[in-house]
């Protein structure tokens with residue numbers, strides 16, 4: 713007997729999250745030996761999330777360059793500066809492609825929740 717469609721989708725999403733987790737870990741692991749392979753894993757993770765319309769955790773999302781998919785390791789592949797000209801914010805610049813990302817500097821803990829956080833509680 714086949715499971716209902718909504719159960720299949722739940723299982724499919726859980727497997728995709730597991731795959732994304734694996735790809736993220738693999739990307740970090742091979743980063744020192746092969747930056748190209750690391751970038752490939754990160755790109756695959758992004759594509760996998762996009763295909764099933766899943767959210768990446770904000771912390772994971774901020775680790776990957778939007779333009780070249782390189783891992784943003786502070787001091788190695790990215791530089792991080794605090795700017796306070798208009799509103800205090802953090803600028804993370806990718807040293808591979810030069811693309812930068814502004815992050816608002818927030819006070820207190822951030823309240824982001826992904827689908828996995830919501831479903832487990």
Ligand SMILES: [Zn+2]
Pocket residue numbers: 777778779780781782806807808809810811
């Ligand atoms: Zn980049």
